[in-house]
Amino acid sequence: MSWFIFAHGDCDGVCSASLAFSVKKDAKVFFTSPAGLLQDLKQVKDENLIITDIALTSSYKEEIISELKRISSKSEVLYFDHHPLPSGLSKEEIPATLIRGNDDSCASELVYSYFKDELDPELSRVMVYGAIGDYSDNTKVVKMVLNEWDKRELYLEAGILVKVLEGTRKRDYDFKRSLVLYLSQNKLPSLSEELVKIAVQESILDEQMREVVKGNTKVVGNVSYVKDVPWSLGKAATYARVYGKTIVGVAAEQRKEYVDMSIRSITLDNLYEVVSKVAESLNGTGGGHKNAAGSRVPKDLFMQFISKLNDAVSTQLSS
Template sequence: MGKVLTILAHGDADGVCSAALVKAALGSKYDEVRVVFTHPVDLVKDFREFAAGDVYIVDVVIDEKYFSEAREALPSHRGRVVYIDHHPLPGEIPGIEIFHEEGASASELTYRMLAGLLPRRMSRVALYGAISDYMDYTEWVRSALLQWDKRIVYFESGVLMQGLERARKDHEFKREVVDHLTRGGAPSAMNRLLRLAEEQAKINEALTEWVEKNAVVKGAVAYVVNPPGPLGLAANLARGIREAPVGLAAEERGDIYVLSLRSIGVDLNAFLREFARKYDVSGGGHKNAAGGRVPKSLFEKLIDELNWYISRQRQGLVSSQ
């Protein structure tokens, strides 16, 4: 077997763009480049199964529940391990290379780390990822946008974000998107991606109407269960439509709920990691956008404790940011 580069990436637009940037910068140095899409709960499992040669992990938060396993597994790998991410870190992981910064997208961080190995046009790919992840306010993004027509960049970002959302777990297609971006192609030049984006836009419009009718408010939390569309969007819509500090969307999967939360001014990552440690469940993410997995039996307790957390924050007993 020749020299191998393994890229473990989140499957959203920021993760796909980060993977494309790594492949564009380093792919020629390896005989084989493997792109594997993963998520926080399965990161350690997928690392153990798929990691070969040098490994770049991009845009995948390390879940609180599995942090101790990650701290053991990642440094024990024989090749180089590079972790590029923008989510709050649950702790230190000695023995690997970490390029971490909150407040910027993983795509931006990847581009900044590898800029010397990338042509200028690849800054567009980093911009697509940043915009899709609501991280378009940084100094780097503002500067990079001046090199392009931002109306076109935002359009292409929308096509990419919506199309990938519609593709969901079609990882083979997402690898095709990575290759397309690696070559500097515009998202709208992929006919299937453009068609999927159009389909997702219609789903989003229907979801907005559904949330307006079905969002429930309990205290400072507006929530929906089993929304007919993306959980993150449903959570954000519930928050905005009901004018609540926190929006939550839950999807039923067997005996658990998969959760997505969005907030204004509430540190969801801190709350979810605290809740995860207390009840041995999965949870974490960004301050204003996070997710988790909890047994159905804990759902009401989670909402009650989240309201208690928000109440303490308003009293100044916990930090908001």
């Protein structure tokens, strides 16, 4: 039976997919997101499935679980993830082989540890790129692997990958598939002229866009936000927070009927909870990590989202 790999399109997602792909060489790789997972699961017929770095959102959890049940009744389903589960859902209720860490171990680390005996040992550096991309390079496993490399070299490679993946090629899934193949062969990002060129272009854009964010950040209480800046949402959210001098930053981008967002915070430690609650109260979805989250709400409810997010954060700060 052939394999599908469903992965997130960021650095951790791509690196974890590369590690899985190096073991399941005939697999087909698809990029998806928490909001898109349900639709993509419906496409799975007779394939085994690896899901990596895709959070399970509470909005579709019943439907997703029933799809996983359908698939796992005849196929193997390996689900690697490090995002908090929706509240009220336990690991036992998910019909798949679940490989979960806490928030600190990224998906690349989970895939690496799971397939360790089948992997080329030198692919350990691809795991490290994924960990750096997710700010998760401080775990026991990653630190041990870093002892086997000169870590300065790996940071360069990870830096190039992050720039390439968050940049203008964000939704170019064929490009990302080719990158999965490239990394699975343990080739260095810095040795690809194409990747280096994209990364350098991205640096130029980063310097410009940081200024655009600086000039366009608006503040509602404890929340700073920018909308439709043609830049990585994650980076825009971080700099909105910095320039707005608040503890939460939001970067939003309007797509057809809804708005996609990245949200970044400092010192909050439960951003994913706050964001998912607010998003769901507005018919949207949301989730993520302690201080980094994503959300999607109907486009007309964006300002309500900002205002409710501020209410929730302010209430938490005052208690």
